[in-house]
Amino acid sequence: MRAAIFDFDGTLYAGETFDLLMNHLKYHPTHKNRYQKFYRAIMPPYIGYKLKLVPEAVMREKSMQAYLSAFHQLSETELTDYFREVADKMKDNLNQEVKKRMEKHAEQGDFVMLVSGAFTPLLDAVTADLPVDRVIGTQVSYPNGILDKRSPVRHIQSERKIEEIKAALGDREIDWNDSFAYSDSVSDLPILELAGNAVAVQPDERLRTIASKRGWEIL
Template sequence: MRVAIFDFDGTLYAKETFQLMMNHLKNHPIHSRRYRKFYRAIMPPYIGHKLKIYPEAKMRARSVQAYLAALETFSKQELEEYFGEIAELMHDDFNHEVVERLKQHVSNEDYCMLVSGAFTPLLHAVTKELPIEKIIGTEVPYEADILAHRTPVIHIQGPLKTEKILEALGDQAIDWKNSYAYGDSLSDVPVLELVGNPVAVRPEPRLRTLASERNWEII
C-alpha cells in the first residue's frame, strides 16, 4: 500500500489555523469575553519564545491548552458547532494545487492521511468534502460530553507526527519508496523523510534550503 501524507497549515490550507482561531474568538458575537483570559495565558510563553528563552514547541502546546481553557463549560456539541463556524471561514484559502494532488492520489488508490497539530474536530469539519481516509490531529478531551479543559492536551507536532502515523498504519505493509508526503516547515522533515517522494509546499526558508540540497520536489 502506498500512502500520501499531508500537513495542514501552510500546506493543504494556505494560512495558519491558530491565527484564525484567535481572531474568531476575539471577534465572536457571543464568546469574545473569553478572549481576555486566553490572551493573558499565552503572553508569558509567547514573550519567552520571542526572547529565545522558551522553546517554540512548548509555546505552541501551551497556546493550544490555553485556547481550550478559554472555552471552558462548552459541551461537545457546542464546541463542534464553534469549530464548524471557523471551518466555514477557511474554504476559500485552501492550496488548490495541493488539493488537486490529493485527488490525484485518491485516483491512484493511495491511502491519504492528514496529520496536523490543529484540533481534530476542526480538521474533520473543514475537510468533510475532501477524500481523506485518516485524520490525525490534536484530540479534545471531554468528561461526560463537557470540555475537560484542565486535562493535559497532547499537541501533535514534530516527531510525534511520525509516531502517530506509524501507530495508525499498524502492521500494514507500506510501500514507503513510492509514497508521498507534503509539508511546509522544517518541523515536517521527520514525516517527509519517511517517504521516497517528499514534497516541500511553499516552504519556509530553512526547509527550502534543505529541499534544494536533497533535490526534493518544491511546489
C-alpha cells in the same frame, strides 16, 4: 500500499490556523468575552519563548491548552459547531493544487493522511468533503460531554507526528519508497524523509534549500 501524507498549515491550508482561531474568538458574537481570558493565559509562555526561556514546542502546546481552557464547561456539540464556523472560513483558502494532488492520490488507491497540530474537530470539519482516510490532529477531551480545562492537551508536533502516523497505519504494509509526503516547513523534515517522494509546498527558506539540494519537487 502507498501512503500520501499531507501537512495542513501552509500546505493544504494557505494560512495559519492559530491566527485565524485567535481572530475568530476575539470577534465572535457569542464567545468574544472569553478572549481576554485566553489572552492572559497565552502571554507568559509566549514572552518566555521570545526571551528564549521557553522552547517553541512547549510554547505551542501551552498556547493550545490556553485556547481550549477559554471554553471551559462548553459542551462537545457547542465547541464542534464553533470549529465548523472556523472551518467555513478556511475552505476558500485551500491550496487548490494540493487539493488536486490529494484527490489524485485517493483515485490511485493511496492511503491519504492529514497530519497537523491543529485541533482534530476543526480538521475533520475542513476535510469533510475531501478524500482523507485518516486525520491526525490535537485531540479535544470531553469528560461527560463537557470540555474540562483541566484535561491535558497533547499537541501533535515534531516527533509526535511520526508516532501518530505509525500508530494510525497499524499493520498496513506501506511501500515507503513509493509514498509521498507534502509540507511547507522544515519542522516536518522527518515526515518528508519518511517517504520516497517528498514535496515542498511553498516552503520556508530552510526547507527550500534542503529540497533544492536533494532534488525534491517544489510546489
